[in-house]
Amino acid sequence: MRHPGIQVICLGLLMLGIVVLPTWLQRQPPAELLGSATSDCALGAPCHTELPGLGAVQLSIQPPTLPHDQPLEVSVQAPAAVREASVQFIGKEMYMGLQPVPLIPDDTNHYRTSTRISYCTVDSAMRWQAEVRLHTNAGVYQITFSLEPTT
Structure with missing residues (x-):
């Protein structure tokens, strides 16, 4: 039966x-997370934060209005100990999927990429976070930036 x-x-x-x-x-x-930080980030200018054990990190995103489904230029300035970096955009109030994007080194301590954020059909004023992971020989550091786009 x-x-x-x-x-x-x-x-x-x-x-x-x-x-x-x-x-x-x-x-x-x-598993090898050595340090983490959260920081508010008004996108009209580069955002700065300090990670204990690593140093100063700067994030820039252009255009600062965070248009959906259009190219965003992401730039991270990191300490010399960083060997690899990635970023992923996370919906603050609503899960929008996870798509980590590797940042490409373009010179010493500077990483860049071009990516897009998804369109939220429920809320056109979707709030986003940028989670930046910085890989060193000793382990990984993570910074979560709460993004405030310009209007």
């Missing part, structure tokens, strides 16, 4: 595992 209720529950658990588990794993800080 078949139990359709059990099949529905198993299918639901399988779907939950396929959708939620990868997202949860991606949002976990790296």
Whole structure:
């Protein structure tokens, strides 16, 4: 005798595992996280923060209005100990998916990339965070910038 209720529950658990588990794993800080910071970032000018154990970090995003589905130029100035960097944009009030983007070194201590943010169909005034990860030989540092676009 078949139990359709059990099949529905198993299918639901399988779907939950396929959708939620990868997202949860991606949002976990790296195991070798040496330090983290949060900082407000008004995008009319470069944003600065200080990471204990690493030093000063600067983030710039152009255009500062954060238009959706248009190219954004992201620039990070980091201490010399940084060997690799990445950024991902996170919806502050609504999950919009995670897409870490590697930052390309263009000279000593300076990293750049071009990326886009998604369009939120629910709220045109979506608030965003930029999560910057800086990899050193000793481990990873993470900064979460709360972005305030210009109008």
